[in-house]
Amino acid sequence: MNPVIGILGGMGPGATVDAMQKLIRNTPARKDQEHIPMIAVSIPDIPDRTQCILNHSPSPLKKMVEYMRILENAGVTCIIIPCNTAHYWFDDLKRHTQVDMISIIDATCQQVTEQHIRHVAILATTATVRGEIYQRALASQQVDCTLPTSEQQDAVMNSIYAYKAGDIAQARTLLLPVVASLHQQGVAKIILGCTELPLILETEVSTTPDAYLDATDALIKKAIDWYYQQVTHPPVAA
Amino acid sequence: MNPVIGILGGMGPGATVDAMQKLIRNTPARKDQEHIPMIAVSIPDIPDRTQCILNHSPSPLKKMVEYMRILENAGVTCIIIPCNTAHYWFDDLKRHTQVDMISIIDATCQQVTEQHIRHVAILATTATVRGEIYQRALASQQVDCTLPTSEQQDAVMNSIYAYKAGDIAQARTLLLPVVASLHQQGVAKIILGCTELPLILETEVSTTPDAYLDATDALIKKAIDWYYQQVTHPPVAA
Numbered sequence: 001m002n003p004v005i006g007i008l009g010g011m012g013p014g015a016t017v018d019a020m021q022k023l024i025r026n027t028p029a030r031k032d033q034e035h036i037p038m039i040a041v042s043i044p045d046i047p048d049r050t051q052c053i054l055n056h057s058p059s060p061l062k063k064m065v066e067y068m069r070i071l072e073n074a075g076v077t078c079i080i081i082p083c084n085t086a087h088y089w090f091d092d093l094k095r096h097t098q099v100d101m102i103s104i105i106d107a108t109c110q111q112v113t114e115q116h117i118r119h120v121a122i123l124a125t126t127a128t129v130r131g132e133i134y135q136r137a138l139a140s141q142q143v144d145c146t147l148p149t150s151e152q153q154d155a156v157m158n159s160i161y162a163y164k165a166g167d168i169a170q171a172r173t174l175l176l177p178v179v180a181s182l183h184q185q186g187v188a189k190i191i192l193g194c195t196e197l198p199l200i201l202e203t204e205v206s207t208t209p210d211a212y213l214d215a216t217d218a219l220i221k222k223a224i225d226w227y228y229q230q231v232t233h234p235p236v237a238a
Numbered sequence: 239m240n241p242v243i244g245i246l247g248g249m250g251p252g253a254t255v256d257a258m259q260k261l262i263r264n265t266p267a268r269k270d271q272e273h274i275p276m277i278a279v280s281i282p283d284i285p286d287r288t289q290c291i292l293n294h295s296p297s298p299l300k301k302m303v304e305y306m307r308i309l310e311n312a313g314v315t316c317i318i319i320p321c322n323t324a325h326y327w328f329d330d331l332k333r334h335t336q337v338d339m340i341s342i343i344d345a346t347c348q349q350v351t352e353q354h355i356r357h358v359a360i361l362a363t364t365a366t367v368r369g370e371i372y373q374r375a376l377a378s379q380q381v382d383c384t385l386p387t388s389e390q391q392d393a394v395m396n397s398i399y400a401y402k403a404g405d406i407a408q409a410r411t412l413l414l415p416v417v418a419s420l421h422q423q424g425v426a427k428i429i430l431g432c433t434e435l436p437l438i439l440e441t442e443v444s445t446t447p448d449a450y451l452d453a454t455d456a457l458i459k460k461a462i463d464w465y466y467q468q469v470t471h472p473p474v475a476a
Contacts, residue, residue, distance in 0.1 A: 004281065012270040013262045017255055020280070024251045030403045032250040037281040039308070042258070043242065044273040070277070074308045165268045 003230035004037040005223055006076025006099070008068055010044035011060075011083035012164045015195030015216065019082035022220040036227050039074050041067045049085040050157070053127035061089050065096045072099060077230070080104070080223050082195045082216055085125045087133060100226065107222040108191060108215040109137045117189050120213065121146040121182045123175075124193035126157045134193050146187050152178045156194075163196045171200045179204065189213055241468035242275040243461055244314025244337070246306055248282035249298075249321035250402045253433030253454065257320035260458040274465050277312050279305045287323035288395070291365035299327050303334045310337060315468070318342070318461050320433045320454055323363045325371060338464065345460040346429060346453040347375045355427050358451065359384040359420045361413075362431035364395045372431050384425050390416045401434045409438045417442065427451055 005023070009016030020040060029035045046064060051057040064086065071079055078100040081087065087105050094101050112120065122134050122145055129135075135145050148156055159174035179201065182190055191213045192198050198205055198214045205212050243261070247254030258278060267273045284302060289295040302324065309317055316338040319325065325343050332339050350358060360372050360383055367373075373383050386394055397412035417439065420428055429451045430436050436443055436452045443450050 010270065010273070010275070013258075013273045013276075017258045017262060020251075020255045020258070020278075024255060025404075028404075031399070032248065032282040032284070032286070032402055035248070035251045035280075035282040037248070037283070038251075038278075039280070040258075040276075040278045041312070042273075042277070043275040044270040045275070046270070048270070070312045074279070074312050161269070164270055166263075166266075 001075065001077060002037065003078065003227055004039060004076045005227060006068075006071035006074070006079045007038060007040035007042075008064060008071060008079055008081045008086075009040050009042035010067075011046055011049065011081070011086055012196060013042050013044055014163070014199055015082045016040055016042045018195065018199055019080070019216050019220055022217055023223065026220060026224055036224065039071060039076050041070050043067055049083065049088065050125045050127035053085070053088055053131055060086065061092055064089065064093060068093060068097055072097060078102065078223065078226055080219055082219065084133065084193045084195060084215055085128045088127065088131050102219065102222050102226060104215050104219040105133055105137055107218040108134075108193065108213060109141060110222070111213055111218045112138065112143055112191075113141055115213075117143060117213075119144040119146070119187065119189070121148075121185075121187040121190045122193050123148070123156055123178070123190055123197055125160060126153055128193055129153060134191060146182065146185060148178050148182070152181065159200060160194055160196045163200050168200065171196075175200055183211070191215065239313065239315060240275065241316065241465055242277060242314045243465060244306075244309035244312070244317040245276060245278040245280075246302060246309060246317055246319045246324075247278050247280035248305075249284055249287065249319070249324055250434060251280050251282055252401070252437055253320045254278055254280045256433065256437055257318070257454050257458055260455055261461065264458060264462055274462065277309060277314050279308050281305055287321065287326065288363045288365035291323070291326055291369055298324065299330055302327065302331060306331060306335055310335060316340065316461065316464055318457055320457065322371065322431045322433060322453055323366045326365065326369050340457060340460050340464060342453050342457040343371055343375055345456040346372075346431065346451060347379060348460070349451055349456045350376065350381055350429075351379055353451075355381065355451075357382040357384070357425065357427070359386075359423075359425040359428045360431050361386070361394055361416070361420075361428055361435055363398060364391055366431055367391060372429060384420065384423060386416050386420070390419065397438060398432055398434045401438050406438065409434075413438055421449070429453065
């Protein structure tokens, strides 16, 4: 079976497209046929991840499993999820599939290690922050984390919802003061731990890339490594 | 069955992502869950469409049918193909599926009619131009077509291949003089009849949108119309 990357998307749709875009741009292909095969399921009726974690509203797990099954039946051999908050259910999802899965949290924390970063700020959904998804992973690496204040975190969350609603101007108005405040506190690296954030901060990331660690970018680079490893060292059939 | 748009992509991968991006941007959604469900199969090992039409190299039809089958099995209820040249096989593909299909050529020509355009220039792959895919459709609407000269057409084709190889600068260097020449001839509207062209001419299209008719954009707007028609007037079960 040829390696095919499956994207469990729709959380949100814009972030799904951003992940695909980054996969294409980071692939050293000279023609269509050299690009990495991928299948994306972007059916966005998956219940809101943040609302579930914070307010116990309906869980997204059932739908995520259902759409992961579509990817498996379509023949993908690795699944990635361009949504940080959804990784709250990563271990549950892993139990439902036989194919490889790459965690966006692991991919990002691996970059923190490889870049010898000792201190980061975390920008993410309120659920990712309160669920301590990044903090726990980074604590085991002895990395210090700065978090936005409670008011700033509300602004980050509202910025993400504004982006999902198509209001990029409002998303930027809400987010930029938080970013400025983190920079003023002397934070040298900000983890963009929600896949909408690199879209909201597109200008800032392209101007000062070293100030950010884009989780989508980390995930995609790991997925590309996975792909070329499969192609050059295919797993031995059982 | 809920309506789901299937994208037979990978021709090329960048154009697939552009189509998805345009679908998202043109959808009046206020949150993730209101976006249009889509599944994209972007497995780019489909043989080169232009080479097949011009030089009788292997046909892409078999692979296209195979990947269309993946979309059908995944539950899509409409298939679109963000590749103009692939529409050379549109009728063949239609015979292989029970689900709706929307033609990028029909969608574009419909916009020509609705905008009361009497004269266009056609920028497309050499196969699309020599196969007269657009010219025949537009002749029936009494629309005059201006085509690039043979040398210019070579530049257009090489520009498209340069973009597919990731060399955007070279793609622009090759294409911009052809566009300038068409404008100098007094052409008021240029059909971007290859899905890489709006990506190569992104700056020009955003600066002077009225000078271009982007086929991907036309296809996506028709797909969105199709979706809302299904949602508000679901087909009666047989």
